[in-house]
Amino acid sequence: MSIGTPPKTLVRLAKVRWRIEHDYRELKHGLGLDHFIGRAYIGWHRHVTFTVIAQAFSTLLRLDPKADAPT
Template sequence: MPLSELVRVAGTRWCIEECFQAAKGQVGLDHYQVRRWTAWHRHITLAKLALAFLTVLAADATSTRPADPDRPVRSTDPVDLTVPEIRHLLGALLSSPSTSVKMLLHWSTWRRHHQAAARRSHYRRRLRALPDS
């Protein structure tokens, strides 16, 4: 087997592992207590469907910006909506109907702006710490 094929398979495995890790953390893929295969299969199917739904929502909410490697340092845009952020917003909407949608969206935008500022600060600090070559 050629080395290029081994690298391709290893890269594919990495994507699959990341997907399973996201499913465990975000939609409870590993939170099942079943004894029969049918019940296990239903749980896994619903968890994967929930993750696919959240992923499609996150991808749809991402704005189409040109690829710019310096964007994290210069941009003042908020961090894009992520699967955990969308999951949190949906959970807040469904669990506490007393909270208004406007307030939840304001909170999410505020939080993502602060995440972007922290990311910019982190990148600047790391760029200053690079040894001069």
């Protein structure tokens, strides 16, 4: 970024960074991304794939205006 970067762009980039950090924290702590114990690449790959799918599903539910609020 240069000195002439508009404040609106800086705010947008800060929000994007926060979203990325929040999603990673959700993946790691909420969905168990860091819980894999194994030795094989294929097992790790499956674990990461299913964790990311679960996170995508959670995001879709969160963004759906018609979804019921959690109780």
